[in-house]
Each structure stands twice: as structure tokens, then as C-alpha cells.
Amino acid sequence: MFADIKLLPPDPILGLTKAYQEDPRTKKIDLGVGVFRTLDGRTPVMKAVSQAQAIVDAGEKTKSYTAGEGAAGFASAILNLVFGADSDIVKSGRAAAVQAPGGSGSLMLAGGVLKRAGAQGISIGDPTWPNHKPLLSAAGVEISMIPYYDHASASIDFEAFHEAVKELGPKDVLLLHGGCHNPTGSDLTKAQIDTLAETALDRGFLPLIDFAYHGFAKDLESDAYMVREFARRLPEVLITYSCSKNFGLYRERTGAFIAVGPDADRANAVKSHAINVARTSYSLPPAHGGLIVAEILNSPELSKMWRDELTEMCATVRGNRRLIVETAEKIGLGNRLSFIQSQNGMFSLMPITPDEVKAIIEKHGVYMTSAGRINLCGVNANNVEHLVSAYRDVTGA
Ligand code: LMR
Numbered sequence: 001m002f003a004d005i006k007l008l009p010p011d012p013i014l015g016l017t018k019a020y021q022e023d024p025r026t027k028k029i030d031l032g033v034g035v036f037r038t039l040d041g042r043t044p045v046m047k048a049v050s051q052a053q054a055i056v057d058a059g060e061k062t063k064s065y066t067a068g069e070g071a072a073g074f075a076s077a078i079l080n081l082v083f084g085a086d087s088d089i090v091k092s093g094r095a096a097a098v099q100a101p102g103g104s105g106s107l108m109l110a111g112g113v114l115k116r117a118g119a120q121g122i123s124i125g126d127p128t129w130p131n132h133k134p135l136l137s138a139a140g141v142e143i144s145m146i147p148y149y150d151h152a153s154a155s156i157d158f159e160a161f162h163e164a165v166k167e168l169g170p171k172d173v174l175l176l177h178g179g180c181h182n183p184t185g186s187d188l189t190k191a192q193i194d195t196l197a198e199t200a201l202d203r204g205f206l207p208l209i210d211f212a213y214h215g216f217a218k219d220l221e222s223d224a225y226m227v228r229e230f231a232r233r234l235p236e237v238l239i240t241y242s243c244s245k246n247f248g249l250y251r252e253r254t255g256a257f258i259a260v261g262p263d264a265d266r267a268n269a270v271k272s273h274a275i276n277v278a279r280t281s282y283s284l285p286p287a288h289g290g291l292i293v294a295e296i297l298n299s300p301e302l303s304k305m306w307r308d309e310l311t312e313m314c315a316t317v318r319g320n321r322r323l324i325v326e327t328a329e330k331i332g333l334g335n336r337l338s339f340i341q342s343q344n345g346m347f348s349l350m351p352i353t354p355d356e357v358k359a360i361i362e363k364h365g366v367y368m369t370s371a372g373r374i375n376l377c378g379v380n381a382n383n384v385e386h387l388v389s390a391y392r393d394v395t396g397a
Helices: 014-022 047-059 074-083 102-116 132-137 158-165 190-203 225-233 264-279 288-297 300-330 338-342 354-364 384-395
Strands: 095-100 121-126 142-147 172-177 206-211 237-242 255-260 347-349 373-375
Touching: 047 288, 047 300, 074 095, 074 225, 074 237, 074 255, 074 288, 095 102, 095 264, 102 132, 102 206, 102 237, 102 255, 102 264, 121 132, 121 158, 132 142, 142 158, 158 190, 172 190, 190 206, 190 225, 206 225, 225 237, 255 264, 288 300, 300 338, 300 384, 354 384
Parallel strands: 121 142, 121 172, 172 206, 206 237
Antiparallel strands: 095 255, 237 255, 347 373
């Protein structure tokens, strides 16, 4: 049975962590997987999470199964966070949420539900997170890549993107990054989001918004512009939400599949299918992360503590963006990397070839994906000169 099974190469993102850890050099930088890091390279448990966890553990009375929609209080708390507590979308019941194992689990549920709904294809702007395609196509929906990013100008080619979007019809789905675009860091402007919402209304395609970095671009309110506008203007939207980054719950695998329908009945019908898709794969969501998120969001004190910590993390990443741009200018790279400062979230794409990436890893111990994606959280005052000098050395910039 297994005679022809070949050993797979390491995962293009997760494999970098292992390679970095096994590198014996002390002068090395991990800019691989998207996790937040402190100045000394740690990914700490957020204080609000520790406190919520203690409360959850103290009150735990059973390890019996969770409900299909997830831990008690999780779904409603996430809906209030995403759309705003007073929003008509929440009050009318037009939105329904199911807890899922991380953003990845939510995307897998979306693929399954879309297949059942008769989706013909999912269009995704190029480049995207490498796991989008396998997760969304697992149930059998076709994926098409459409233009999004112009590498030469390090910015969105909105004209080309919009031209392709205008071709979509009622059986099509458009995947959008809800903010902090992975891997480019180049987000749609409010005006571009408005244009896309109009086009979606006109053409009838379904927007699927992958919202994995809520609070990491600017703040929780302005980062929610796309999901709120699309839900307000359109009858149907799907959202895949991750609590990995903004709650720092990476290994707890906590996220949500959110369906917005024209009314509560339709939203609940879609939700029932998401629960059923889960039932026929991993059965039920894990409780722990959902209980922690619910505990935080349903407590004013813990909520404030969490929001303050998130604001600080977001400011740190923005500061790291500034640091890299200033250092590049200082060592004579001019404004070659200045585009990094105007982008959002954890990632940017360095102007670098795959061969140069190989060289920067081998020669300088600077780990990034072969496409040149860097995690800005891994940059700090202690390592930024090494990073920029290594970049200059391998690219001859
Ligand atoms: C990333 O893109 O680095 C993160 O979303 C982690 C992952 O699962 O790839």
C-alpha cells in the first residue's frame, strides 16, 4: 500500500521554523511563520488570555462534547466583535457563526459549504497565502488566480484585479483578504472596497472574506470596514475569522466560520451546513480556545486588557516597519524598501528572487519564504542592520 508513497518536502512556511531552530548559528533571524514576537524573539501568552484561562480552568466541570456551534458564548461574542454590538446585522440575526479550528478550519468549512451551495469557482488575487488553494478546493470547488499585486511597483494593480472581478457571476466566489494581506501587506483602500461591493451587488457573486488579522492593521474598528460594509450592502457574505493572531491563540486552533444571509433563516441554514461539514470531518470544535475568547469578550475588564495589548502589538509591528525602512535608507539603499512602511500587518514581500532567498538563508541565516515574504514581527532594533545588510549583499542593491 505505501510502497509508492514519497516523502513530502517540508511545508513552505512551517518548514522554515524547523530549519531556523536547527541552524546552529547565533546570528540568525526568523522572518518565517506569522506569529507575533517580542524584542527578544518570544511569542508570549497575552495577559488577558492567561487570566481568562485561569477563570475557565477553575470553573470547568466537564470534558464532555461542546455544541456544534462551539463553546458557550463564543459565537455571539465573535459576531459582536466583528460587526459591532449594536449592528443591525447582529440584531436582525442575519449573521450566524460556528467555532472552527483556527482560520484554516473555517476555510475548510467554507470550501465544503460552497461546494454544497453549487459554487462554480473561487477566484483569488495573486499572490495569496499558500494554504488558501488546498483548503478551499478540498471539497471540489475550482480555484482561479486573478491579478492582484504588481511586484514592480510593490502595490495593488487594482485596475487589473477589478477587470477580472467584473467577469464573475452569481455562481462565483471572490476571496478577499479582510486586511493585512498575506503575503504582500498591500490592502485595498476604503474606496476600492466600496467599488468591489458595488460590483458584487451588480454581478451577484459571493464575497468570501478571510479575516485573520483583525486589529493588526490599524485598530479593531477600522480594520472591520470591509466585513461591515459588505455585510451591510450585500445580501450574502461568508467570513472566515481567526483568533490565532489577535488573541495569540495559535496552537489552540480557534476561529469562526460566519455566514451572512438576507435573513436569519438563510444564515441559520448555511450555519447548519457548516456544522454538518465539520461533523463529517473533525466532528466538533475544540472547546478550550473558544472558552477563553468568550471569557475575554464577555468581561469588560478582560476585554479592555486584551484591546490594550492588541493595540501595543499593532504599534510594535508598525514600528518595525519604520525601522527597516529607516535602516535601509541609512545604509545606502535609498527608498528601495520604503513601500514597506505604507503596508499593513505582519507581512511584506521583499524584492528578491528565490535564488537570492536561498543565499540569504545559507550565507546570513535570514529565514523568509522562497517568495521573499518576511514577517515584520521578527524584525527588531537588535537585528535590523543584519537583515538589511544581508539583503543588500545577496541582491546587490
Ligand atoms: C502564516 O501565513 O505564516 C500563518 O498564517 C501561519 C500559517 O499557518 O501559515
